[in-house]
Amino acid sequence: ETGVTQSPTHLIKTRGQQVTLRCSSQSGHNTVSWYQQALGQGPQFIFQYYREEENGRGNFPPRFSGLQFPNYSSELNVNALELDDSALYLCASSQRGLGTEAFFGQGTRLTVV
């Protein structure tokens, strides 16, 4: 176990709805990154939070947003869900710095119908 927990593990939503996914980072880690992984593909970077501020963003529209809390846990919010948003959403926690390991949670499987 990595010490990174995500909730919920599975979720089914209807197109147009909004969803919030949660991630508790590993103790001592101050950086959380979120990824979207479609079936058969590698994870795609959504954004990263460092000390409660967005620290970098991938090629995702503004309806993907996030938060990081003082305890370094994080949320990923997706508005106006589309069918293509169906994927495994992964969060990874790390301690910012060169060569640091990133530990992944078990993921949240989101299905949009």
Add this chain to the structure above:
Amino acid sequence: KNQVEQSPQSLIILEGKNCTLQCNYTVSPFSNLRWYKQDTGRGPVSLTIMTFSENTKSNGRYTATLDADTKQSSLHITASQLSDSASYICVVARPNSGGGADGLTFGKGTHLIIQP
């Protein structure tokens, strides 16, 4: 363009056999290279992480090699077990500049199936 290419895309071998997975990358500058094992529908789990100066690292039956000159890495699995069935993802990290992206470039993975 920063890319990580993995081969083969998928592989089926018999239990007890050895196999080698390949990773070629064009990422620059380079900080480290990581191999992850990902079971279906689960998060990736780290196997090895190697910096520029390391050319081999082992974790049990898994041995990773790195040639930073040719920008190639391999993951060798010895005496495969049924539980080795998973996707193996190669990830190359750039030094985190603090903005734009998280500095990680992921391969698409090699899907490995171990048959009894």
